[in-house]
Amino acid sequence: MVHSGAGLSLRIARILAPVTVLGPGRRVALWVQGCEIGCAGCASVDTWDPAGGFALPADEVAERLAEQIRDGELDGLTITGGEPTSQPHALAELVSQVRERLDPTPVEVLVFTGRTYQAAARAAPGLVAQADCIVAGPFRRDLPAAGRLLASSNQTVTYRSPAVRAYYEAWQAAEGAQLEVAVDQGSVFLVGLPARGDLDNFANGLERRGLNLAGVSWRP
Numbered sequence: 643m644v645h646s647g648a649g650l651s652l653r654i655a656r657i658l659a660p661v662t663v664l665g666p667g668r669r670v671a672l673w674v675q676g677c678e679i680g681c682a683g684c685a686s687v688d689t690w691d692p693a694g695g696f697a698l699p700a701d702e703v704a705e706r707l708a709e710q711i712r713d714g715e716l717d718g719l720t721i722t723g724g725e726p727t728s729q730p731h732a733l734a735e736l737v738s739q740v741r742e743r744l745d746p747t748p749v750e751v752l753v754f755t756g757r758t759y760q761a762a763a764r765a766a767p768g769l770v771a772q773a774d775c776i777v778a779g780p781f782r783r784d785l786p787a788a789g790r791l792l793a794s795s796n797q798t799v800t801y802r803s804p805a806v807r808a809y810y811e812a813w814q815a816a817e818g819a820q821l822e823v824a825v826d827q828g829s830v831f832l833v834g835l836p837a838r839g840d841l842d843n844f845a846n847g848l849e850r851r852g853l854n855l856a857g858v859s860w861r862p
């Protein structure tokens with residue numbers, strides 16, 4: 643099969659799978675690189691630099707994601723960052739290519755953006771149009787988390803595909819981990835939406851056991 647959009651480049655920070663704390667089911671999660679929003683207290687400061695991470699052709703990333711979903715029998719794709727709406731064309735192409743590669747199996751897509759829903763729809767209409775669910779709004783460390791999807795209560799959830807609402811609501815109502823640990827290429831990642839102080843508590847706990855972290859993503 644010939645795939646279009648081969649020229650689009652995407653800057654990514656990492657891909658991890660399976661992830662169970664960023665949306666329902668077992669998912670593959672893509673962290674894009676580059677964010678100019680700069681929320682105080684962001685847990686992913688390492689994804690801010692637009693020149694950091696890796697630049698890869700969007701179709702190569704799509705192939706890798708499709709393969710992970712197929713081989714791992716995963717339930718969905720989560721796109722987070724960094725700021726996904728800052729790479730609108732490459733990500734719109736990526737989502738359509740992942741779906742094309744896995745057709746006729748449907749792929750459910752969740753996007754986290756630090757912009758409001760309206761601003762995200764203006765900045766990245768093609769990406770927003772293809773997402774089933776969008777969690778939108780900047781992280782505010784002065785506000786409490788709300789449920790399993792909102793790191794701060796100002797953020798919003800929009801179900802663009804009404805079919806997924808019940809599925810997401812059941813997952814949010816269920817008891818479950820908020821954070822999980824993943825290891826990839828010599829780095830340890832704490833995945834999920836940490837509550838205030840969780841990250842420093844994690845680092846301090848490791849330090850007490852004699853493990854000093856060389857660098858952490860939530861501090862510059």
Ligand code: SF4
Pocket residue numbers: 677678679680681684685686687689723724725755756757780781
């Ligand atoms: S929380 Fe998200 S939107 Fe805010 S600075 Fe961090 S990566 Fe950017």
